[in-house]
Amino acid sequence: MPRPKGFDPTEVLDAAVGTFWRKGYAATSAQDLVDGTGLGRGSLYNTFSGKRQLFSQALRRYEETSATRVEEMLAAPGTIRARIRRVLMDVVDDELDSSDAHRGCLAVNAALELGGVDDEVTARVRHNFERVENAFHAEFAAAREQGEIGGERDPRALARFTLASMYGLRVLGKTADRQALVQVVETTIQAL
Numbered sequence: 222m223p224r225p226k227g228f229d230p231t232e233v234l235d236a237a238v239g240t241f242w243r244k245g246y247a248a249t250s251a252q253d254l255v256d257g258t259g260l261g262r263g264s265l266y267n268t269f270s271g272k273r274q275l276f277s278q279a280l281r282r283y284e285e286t287s288a289t290r291v292e293e294m295l296a297a298p299g300t301i302r303a304r305i306r307r308v309l310m311d312v313v314d315d316e317l318d319s320s321d322a323h324r325g326c327l328a329v330n331a332a333l334e335l336g337g338v339d340d341e342v343t344a345r346v347r348h349n350f351e352r353v354e355n356a357f358h359a360e361f362a363a364a365r366e367q368g369e370i371g372g373e374r375d376p377r378a379l380a381r382f383t384l385a386s387m388y389g390l391r392v393l394g395k396t397a398d399r400q401a402l403v404q405v406v407e408t409t410i411q412a413l
Contacts, residue, residue, distance in 0.1 A: 237258055287328070302410050305357075305413065315394075316394025361380055
């Protein structure tokens, strides 16, 4: 009879997300994962089958938390522009938070490191991006229906533009200062 696990797999996944987020996939060693999660190698590999599978599950977990956060901010009251500004400023604040400054977005980092090279990672990141894009699209479509944005505006194009701005902030956040990032936010809002 198998022995019950003495740890919470979700907590381990959250710790693995943090480790991969700080170091990237290739630079993360098995020892980094042991140190980051507090589990022994045997427990890690028995539960997650290896670094590659743990990374895939970490990306899925990251999507659950990051995309849900965007969806929740978009569901809050306010005009479409106010809600989009809130989402984008959350990215700016996150990028400049001294405890995790310049780490970017795990999905963007994975896309830059493995996108187009690793089919599974590419598909997982694409799913993450599509989920956020669809959340933006739904809000822009509703805003057009309510007359908040012009009827000639394409909600899908606006969603993709906003997505590109949001993930661009993640990349710029690795080197840019607050003033530059806020300028991107304000220019994005003006373009909507």
